[in-house]
Amino acid sequence: MGKPWMFLLAACVLALTTALPVAAQGSDADPLAKLPWQVGPTKGQVGNRATIDVPDGYVFLGADGTRKLNDLMENPPTGADEYTIAPQDLRWFAYFTFDEVGYVKDDDSLDAEDLLSSIKKGTEQSNEERRSRGWDTMTIDGWSFKPQYDKQLNSLEWAILAHADQSKHKIVNYNTRLLGRRGVMQVIVVSDPEGLDKAVAQFKSLMPGYAYNDGEKYAQFKEGDHIAEYGLAALVTGGAAAVASKKGFFAAIAVFLAKMWKLLLIGLVAVGAAIRKLFSGKDSSAR
Secondary structure (H helix, E strand, O other), X not given: OOOOHHHHHHHOOOOOOOOOHHHHOOHHHHHHHOOOOEEOOEEEEEOOOEEEEEOOOEEEEOHHHHHHHHHHHOOOOOOOOOEEEXXXXXXXXXXXXXXXXXXXOOOOOOOHHHHHHHHHHHHHHHHHHHHHOOOOOEEEEEEEEEEEEEOOOOEEEEEEEEEEOOOOOEEEEEEEEEEEOOOEEEXXXXXXHHHHHHHHHHHHHHXXXXXXXXXXXXXXXXXXXXXXXXXXXXXXXXXXXXHHHHHOHHHHHHHHHHHHOOOOOOOOOOOOHHHHHHHHOOOOOOO
C-alpha cells in the first residue's frame, strides 16, 4: 500500500480550512492541475452504468483521472474503476464505483448496534496487522449517523466516526449505496469532520442529476436476473457476510474498511486563489 497506514489514518480527512502557503504559492498545486478534470456544466459518465450532471462550480474525473488522484492522495487502490465529483474548491470529494454483485433485495432490517459491533470487531482484527507493521491503529467511535434506507430512492446511507489512536486525528467518511438492477453504486464522500454536514448537503443537491442508464435501474429488475447473496445490512460491512466462509467474517470487514476509507492529503489541495487558478483555464470539454 505504499506509505505507512499510520500516515493514511493521520492524514485522513484533515481540515482543509487552514492556510496552505506552500501549495498556494505554486508548484504543489501542479499535480492536481495536470489531472484531466471535466469542468461543469457537463455530464459525467460513471462507467457504462450511470451518468451524473456536473453543474457549474463542480468538476469531474473519469476512471484514469481518479486513479491518479488516489495516487496523489495516497489512497490505496480498490481494484475497481472509480469516478470523482467535487466542488471546484476541492473541499470534499465524492468517489463513485460500481459493484456488480447482482440485485440486492431491500427487505431486510438494519440493526445499527449489531452492525457497529461487527465493524468494531473487524477493525480490531485489522489493527493486529497494523501493529505488526508498526503502523498506527484505528478506533471506531460510533455512528455520525446510523444506517438508513430510502425505499423510494433505493439508497442506503450512513457515516462512521473514528480516530487514529496515536495521532488522535478524527476520521469520518459518509457512505451512500445506490441500488441498481445488476449491482450497487458505492459512493464515499470525503470531508473533514467539521465540514461533513455541509459537504453531505452539497452532495445530496447533486443527486437529482444522478441516474442509472436505461436498463440498469433498480425498478427494471426482471425474473432471471442475478440476485445478490446478501441484503442491505451486509452493504454496511462491505458484503462481508457473503465471503465469511472464505476469509472469516471479521477479516472480511477488515479488508473492506482498508479499501473504503479515503483521505484528503493536507498540503496537496490548496485553497483560495490557487484553486481558482487551477480551473480558470479549463472548460467543460476537458478530458
